[in-house]
Amino acid sequence: MKLKMLTRWYFALVVLVVAFACSPTEKPNQNGDTIQLFNGKNLDGWYKYLKSTGRDNDPKNVFTVANGELFITGEDYGCITTNEEYENYRLVVEYKWGEKTYEPRVDKARDNGVLIHSMGEDGAFSGSWMYSIECQIIEGGTGDFLVVGDGSETYQLTAMVADPDKKGAKLYQSGGRPATIYGGRIDWFARSPEWKDTVDFRGQHDIERPVGEWNQMEVVAFEDKVDIFLNGKLVNQAFNVRPTKGRIQIQSEGAEMYVRKVELTPITSYDPPYLNRPSLVKSESNNRLFLNAQEGIGVGPKIKYMPEWNAFGWFTEADYVQWEVEVGKAGDYDVFMEWSVSDGSAGNPYILEANGKTVLNGHVESTGSWEVFNTKKIGTVTLEAGKQFIAFKPDPSLEKAGMLDLRSLEFVPVN
Numbered sequence: 129m130k131l132k133m134l135t136r137w138y139f140a141l142v143v144l145v146v147a148f149a150c151s152p153t154e155k156p157n158q159n160g161d162t163i164q165l166f167n168g169k170n171l172d173g174w175y176k177y178l179k180s181t182g183r184d185n186d187p188k189n190v191f192t193v194a195n196g197e198l199f200i201t202g203e204d205y206g207c208i209t210t211n212e213e214y215e216n217y218r219l220v221v222e223y224k225w226g227e228k229t230y231e232p233r234v235d236k237a238r239d240n241g242v243l244i245h246s247m248g249e250d251g252a253f254s255g256s257w258m259y260s261i262e263c264q265i266i267e268g269g270t271g272d273f274l275v276v277g278d279g280s281e282t283y284q285l286t287a288m289v290a291d292p293d294k295k296g297a298k299l300y301q302s303g304g305r306p307a308t309i310y311g312g313r314i315d316w317f318a319r320s321p322e323w324k325d326t327v328d329f330r331g332q333h334d335i336e337r338p339v340g341e342w343n344q345m346e347v348v349a350f351e352d353k354v355d356i357f358l359n360g361k362l363v364n365q366a367f368n369v370r371p372t373k374g375r376i377q378i379q380s381e382g383a384e385m386y387v388r389k390v391e392l393t394p395i396t397s398y399d400p401p402y403l404n405r406p407s408l409v410k411s412e413s414n415n416r417l418f419l420n421a422q423e424g425i426g427v428g429p430k431i432k433y434m435p436e437w438n439a440f441g442w443f444t445e446a447d448y449v450q451w452e453v454e455v456g457k458a459g460d461y462d463v464f465m466e467w468s469v470s471d472g473s474a475g476n477p478y479i480l481e482a483n484g485k486t487v488l489n490g491h492v493e494s495t496g497s498w499e500v501f502n503t504k505k506i507g508t509v510t511l512e513a514g515k516q517f518i519a520f521k522p523d524p525s526l527e528k529a530g531m532l533d534l535r536s537l538e539f540v541p542v543n
Contacts, residue, residue, distance in 0.1 A: 160393060160394030160395065160396075161393075161394075162391050162392070162393045163391065163392045163393070163394075164390075164391050165210065165376070165390040165391060165392055166198060166387065166389065166390035166391075168193070168196040168197070168388075169193065169196075170193055171191065171193060171198075171208060173210060173211055173212070174208040174209060174210055174211065175208065175209055175211065176190075176191050176206065176207075176208055176209075177206050177207055177208075177209060177250045177251060177256075177257075178190060178204045178205070178206035178256075178380075179204060179205040179206050179251065179254075179255045179256040180204050180205075180206075181204075182250075182251075183250060188201070188203050188204060189201070190202070190203055190204050190206065190380050191208055191380070196388060197386050197387065197388045198378075198386065198387040198388075198390075199226075199384070199385075199386055200240070200378070200379075200380045200384065200385045200386075200387070201228070201230075201380070201384055202228070202229065202230050202233075202240070202380050202381060202382045202383040202384055202385065203230045203380075204380060205254075205255075205256040205379075205380060205381055205382070206256055206257075206379075206380050207243065207256070207257055207377040207378055207379045207380060208377065208378050209246065209250070209258065209375050209376070209377045210375045210376045210377075211375075212375070213373055213374050213375050214349075214373065214374070214375070214376060214392060215349065215372060215373030215374075216349065216350050216351065216373075216394060216395055216396065217348075217349055217350075217392045217393060217394050217395060218346060218347075218348050218392070218393045218395055219242070219244070219346065219347040219348075219349070219376065219390075219391070219392050220344060220345070220346050220389060220390070220391050220392075220393075221242055221344070221345045221346075221347075221378070221387065221389065221390050222342055222343065222344050222345075222387065222388050222389035223240075223265065223342070223343055223345070223385055223386060223387045223388075224337075224339075224340060224341055224342045224343060224385070224386050225238050225267075225339040225340065225383065225384065225385055225386075226339075226340075226383070226384025226385060226386060227339065227340075227384060228383070228384045229327055229382055229383045229384070230382045230383070231382070232382065233381070233382030233383065234327075234382070235326065235327055236325045236326065236327060236382070237266050237267040237268060237269070237324075237325050237326060237327060237328075237329050238266065238267045238327065238339070238382075238383035238384075238385075239265075239266045239267075239381045239382055239383055240265040240266065240378075240379045240380070240381050240383060240385050241262045241263060241264050241265050241266070241274070241378075241379045241381070242262070242263045242265065242345065242347060242376065242377070242378055242379075243257060243258070243260035243261065243262050243263075243276060243376065243377035243378075243379065244260060244261050244262075244263060244347060244349055244354070244374065244376055245260055245261045245349070245369070245371045245372065245373055245374035246258040246259065246260035246374040246375040246376065246377050247259055247260070247371055247374045247375075252278070253276050253277070253278075256379075256381075257276060257377060257379065258276075258374075258375065258377060259276060259277045259278060259282075259283055260276045260277075260283075260374065260377060261273065261274075261275060261276065261283070261285060261354065261366075261369060262274035262275075262276050263345065263347050263354075263356050264313070265345065265379075265385075267327070267328065267329045267330065267336070268319065268320060268323045268329045268330060268331045268334060268336075269315065269316065269319055269323065270316070270334075270335075270336040270343070270345070270358055270363075271316030271317075271335070271336075271345075271356050271358050271363035271364045272297075272313050272314065272315050272316050272319065272364065273285060273287065273300075273313060273314040273354075273356070273364055273366055274312070274313045275309050275310060275311050275312065275313075277310060277311060279310055279311055280310065281310065281370065282370060282371070283310065283370060283371070284308060284309065284310045284368070284369070284370045285308070285309060285314070285354070285366040285367070285368065285369045285370070286306050286307065286308040286309075286366060286367055286368040286369075287300050287306070287307060287309075287314040287364070287365060287366045287367070288300065288301060288305065288306055288307075288365070289301055289305060289306075289307045289314065290432070290433075291305075291432070292305045292306065292307040296312065297312060297313045297314070297315050298313075298314050298315065299314075299315045299317065299319065300314050300315060300316060300317045300363075300364045300365065301317060301433075305428075305429060308368070314364060314366065316356070316358075316363040316364045317363055317364065318331070318333040318334075318335075318363075319331065320332060320333070320334075335358045335359050335361055335363060336358060336359070337359065342388070343358065343359055344357075344358070344359055344360070344389075345357070345358055346358075348395075348398060348400075349369075349372075350395060350397075350398035351372060352367060352368055352369045352370070352372050353365070353366065353367045353369065353398070353400060354366045354367075354369050355400055355401075362401055365400065376392075378390070408452050408453070408454055408515070409423055409451055409452065409453045409454070410453070410454045410456070411453075411454065411455055411456030411457070414541070415455075415456045415457045415459075415541045416538070416539065416540055416541065417453060417455060417456075417461070417538070417539040418536065418537075418538050418539075419451045419453065419518065419536060419537045419538070419539075420438065420535065420536045421433060421438055421439050421440050421449070421534060421535055421536065422438060423451060424440065424449045424450060424451045425449070425450050425451075426440050426447065426448075426449055427447065427448055427449070427450060428443075428444065428446045428447030428448060429444065429446055429447065430442045430443070430444045430446075430447055431443055431444075431447035431448070431449070434533070437468075437533060437535070438535055439467075439468070439501075439533040439534055439535040440533070440534045441530070441532070441533040441534070442530060443522055443526075443530065443531040443532065444522070444526070445522050445524060445526040447522065448519050448520060448521035448522070449519065449520045449534060450517055450518070450519040450520075451517065451518050451519075452515070452516075452517055453515070453516060453517070453518055454514065454515045454516075455511045455512065455513050455514060455516065456513065457513055457541065458510075458511060458512050458513040459510070459511065459541060459542065460508055460509070460510050460541070460542040461508065461509055461510075461511055461539040461540060461541055461542060462505055462507075462508050462539070462540045462542055463480065463488060463505065463506050463507050463508065463509055463537060463538070463539055463540075464503055464504065464505050464506070464537070464538040464540065465503070465504060465506045465534070465536070465537055465538075466501055466502070466503040466534075466535040466536040466537075466538075467492065467495065467501065467502065467532045467533060467534050467535060468495045468497070468498050468499065468500055468501045468502070468532065468533045468535075469492055469493075469494055469495055469498065469530075469531070469532040469533065470494065470495075470496075470497050470498050471494045471496065471497075473530050473531070473532075474492055474493060474494035475491055475492065475494075476491065476492050476522065476523075476526050476531040476532070477489065477490070477491050477492075477522070477523035477525055477526060478490060478491070478492060478520065478521065478522055478523060478531065478532075479520075479521050479522075479523050480509065480518070480519070480520055480521075480537075481517075481518065481519040481520075481521065482509065482511055482512070482516060482517075482518050483512060483516045483517070484517070487509040487510065487511070488506065488507045488509050489523065490506055490507065492531055492532045498533060501533075501535055503536075508542060509539070511539065518537070520534060520537065
């Protein structure tokens with residue numbers, strides 16, 4: 129196997145850097161009166177369940193209310209559970225970590241979670257929780273999805289991920305490929321590849337605030353879709369979620385946590401935002417148009433964005449890259465491509481589309497190796513003015529997968 133292909137296996141996939149520059153994402157329509165599920169005085173509307181003692185039997189005071197806050201010691205595994213079932217809502221939970229942790233997680237990352245669509249018997253999962261969909265709260269991993277089910281299709285979700293073939297946890301990436309899980313997890317979009325299950329862990333790009341500071345988790349559950357926002361940023365999305373309604377649980381799982389707000393707003397409609405949806409690429413003042421891989425979306429079963437190379441690769445005949453652009457001036461443009469490909473993989477045909485029409489085609493020339501990127505003029509095209517989609521695709525006659533690694537396309541007006 130060639131060095132470039134070997135190298136890829138040792139790089140952890142991370143998300144597009146542009147996600148961190150996005151402003152807080154659009155919130156759902158609020159169509160009903162907000163319900164304060166936690167009244168700040170007591171646990172009316174909830175019941176307790178602990179692994180060691182069962183329902184409404186809390187001799188260690190794992191769950192107490194004082195000064196308008198719910199205090200969860202974490203000393204015993206269990207949860208508080210709503211008496212009622214809910215569907216189609218926006219749920220807001222404000223929480224902060226305490227300092228103390230307990231066995232068996234005394235040296236592990238502080239761990240907890242909000243479990244939605246909870247169904248069945250108390251303690252059915254691991255003796256502690258109802259079967260459910262978990263919106264994870266854990267140091268370094270807050271915003272992960274977990275399926276807390278029985279392994280059947282009754283409890284499942286699908287998410288777009290960077291690598292659907294990866295064993296174990298998968299990294300959420302809008303514009304990725306779908307992965308369906310019946311257990312296990314979908315990591316939030318910027319979970320550190322260096323994550324370790326150790327107390328006080330923090331990743332480089334964590335959105336959760338440090339221990340002792342308040343955080344806000346918003347869970348939007350509408351029909352079969354669930355989105356998670358953390359401190360105003362969309363961090364994970366799922367669809368084809370089963371079940372679509374149920375009780376709500378808040379866990380105790382070995383770490384102190386304070387909760388000061390749990391409120392639910394019924395909704396009748398929701399237009400989901402999309403993480404990493406590329407922003408509109410506009411022509412520069414000289415009408416030059418520069419499209420880099422970071423601003424594109426890879427579509428298809430195998431294509432991957434490789435942040436270590438700032439390029440899209442692993443093309444098959446069904447994969448392509450697309451950009452949404454605004455062309456400032458109609459006319460002829462010279463097209464320059466930056467790419468890499470080895471001698472053995474060179475020669476595959478490609479096409480370039482604008483507004484759904486083929487404007488250029490050619491064959492990929494070798495750059496000598498996968499590690500060497502060249503920039504070269506590949507032709508001249510005529511573009512219309514205004515908003516449109518530009519797509520780089522393999523020709524349908526493509527036979528050899530791995531057509532090229534595409535880093536950028538540049539459109540320079542012809543004088």
